[in-house]
Amino acid sequence: MIKKAFALLLVIIIGIFLSATFAKIPFGVPKTVVGKYYLDHGVNDLGGVNIVTSIVVLYRGFDTLGEVTVLFLAATGLGMVLAGLREKDEKKRKKTAPSLIMRTETKLLFPMIILFGAYIFIHGHLTPGGGFPGGVVIASAFLLMFLSHEKWEAKEKYTKITEALAGMTYVVIGLIGLYVAGSFLENFLPKGVPGNLFSAGIIPLIYTAIGFKVGSELTGLLQNLRETTE
Amino acid sequence: MIHGQIIFYGASVALFVIGLYAVLIKRNLIKIMLGLSLIEGAVNLFLINIGYIWGKTAPILSNKELLAHPSAKAVDPVPQALVLTAIVIGVAVLALALSVIMRIYETHGTLNVDKIKELRW
């Protein structure tokens, strides 16, 4: 009880402290500095109309490489922590067969969802989306298959190789930038006409690599989680 | 414009304190993680809000009018890019934490902090 009161007091103090701080920050008024530069020069600099994408992949591309690494780490760490759990639970697993409708429909949907995921990451420089959502959509196709087909599995070997190759491609694109254009992750392809599919230099390339990487990572992650739940 | 500050920043503060309360008080490991996710959500919401400008649109310059005067028509794109990164990081931590919780459940058969010796603090 005392603990609860103490926690409540702490939470209230922090709440007041945060409110007092946030009160000093104006809302809804223009205060962009670096952002203004990105908006005004983004299309000219890079040829992509989706400025958020341009920031994520090029202006702040180094962050995105880190972000990909974080996801990779989570998948690796999860595989590390859960390794060995799966053998034990194999026997306990109850089998409830999914219905016929589910099995038939997922088979039809599976390629289409993959296609949609690919569409999202290929069009990352034109529309909202990009490599991360695209990869997640692809992983969701695999999730559907996991749910509907008990025996069906994504072989760990293949997800691992795809993941490794996609990650290495990303780093290599960065290194080509370093040696061809002068700095790590710099654009070395023509910018094209803004709004076209083939534009924005290396953004589509990087997003394709990210799409493959995120898709295979999350699939591997789901596979790991599936094998351990009954 | 003060009402915007109260509503949008207020929501961040509310989410933050609810999350913190859950982390401090809840005894269930999964609920503690939920609390942490709420705190993260609060910070992401705050980040998105500081980039917002009244009456402006998303920074995707898909039509001519926008392309002509981008910075007069579109909101600050940087916080949106940052939030994209922060969300992915949040998901990664959550996935890892859940796998650790599964391990703890396997060894102790419970998710209650009070019943797990080492976790009391």
Added chain:
Amino acid sequence: MVSPILIIAVSLFMAFSVPIWGMLFGKKVEKFVPLVTFAINLYIAIVNIPIALQHPIVVITAGFKPPFGINLTIGPLGIFLATLIQFMGLLVAIYVLSYKVPEPSEKFYMLLILAVMGASGIVMTGDIFNLFVFLEITSIASYSLAASAKTGGSVEGAFKYIVLGSLGSTLVLLGIALLYAQLGTLNMADIARQIGKVDTTVLVAASLLFITGFAVEAEAFPMNGWVPDAYTGAPFPAVAIFAGAIAKAGIYGIARIFYTIIGAPSYWHLIMIIGVLTLLIGELSALLQKDFKRLLAYSSIGQMGLVLVAIGAGTLDTIAGGLFQAFNHAITKGLLFLTLGIVVAGVGSSNLQDLEGLGKKKPYLGLLFFIGILSLIGMPPFAGFWSKILVVFSIIKANYIVYAVLILVGAAIEVAYYVRVLRTLYSGSYRGPEFSTSFLTGLTVTVLALVIIVVGFYPKLVTHFVYPAAKELLGRGTYIQAVLGGKF
């Protein structure tokens, strides 16, 4: 000139490619990947030392000048810590060649590479949001390393670490958001240049958020609850990385933000207060421990507290002393943890009772413990003597008498429990099982012991780096000018 950004690129490439090597050349090759990676990185770091000592190296990414693109800014402090971190990584990589790492081993190697990469990224980056990304990389890699032993204690320690760590990094993110909301930029030099424009309430809030957030990695009070459990549960190579690389990155984060970015002496005192609390709590808790590994974990907290006090005092000598102490902490704790790893692999327990008489049975391992412990408690002629002397005298000179007294109290407690450890090691007779030391693990710890002795005789080897580094922290104008150009 070899671009320091290659440290990041090479680490990432190698970490991603571990499964490919395994598939092409067989599983046995995988364990050499960290070794190759850290060797290349150490080379890159060493090549860049003379350049960075002259003038901060600014490396741009994606072809955009700061503040529009992310840049790496590597001054004397950055290159000193990056070299130290990669050196520790290399030694641990040699150590794991003949150490039984938790399965699946290829994942352990990836995590090892990325934890070290994240820590070196933290000390090199010049962008505050990028700092957060690297902080997350480091902490997620270390959560996984902490849980990798998969025993009950290991996963529980890891869970504590995850809760505190992700809370801490969220607070750092909130601090970054506050600064961005006021200045609209994320480049550290650009923020530092305009810090005067930030509202005082916001600045106080941001500095509190930053110090609490980085305290997790720096093992500082009140966010260090994870340290004893995670250290006790994690495998020994991982613990050596925690103490040798990750704690250093945490210290760097605090120092960089409070000195270069905020730059106002009134805020530095906060670091000292937190440091002295950390020091006393760590040392007092260590006094009660019966398990050697746990004792070393608490002692690690105490040492990091000492580093923080010294860095917070804010004169050239104290900061240099603090960095020297941080160097010694990495080397000495690395030595003690890795030697204990050899012992535990043979004895099967790190309980002090089970180690009774070990020093007589295994004179060489005993000698290594002896060197490490004497250096930790600050005995000449070992490296620890110089850093402790420098810290204590410079703090007295800076007129922080109370802090100097508290540091001496902490040191006295430290002596008390380490003497107890030494007495256990050299008294009674050893009753545990027979075991032998493999060549490579022995080599690693010997190198660390040699470093302690050599630095003990030639402290100039380290002071040559820590003084320029301290100067860099105090002279924020040079840093800003190096990144943004123009006058400040």
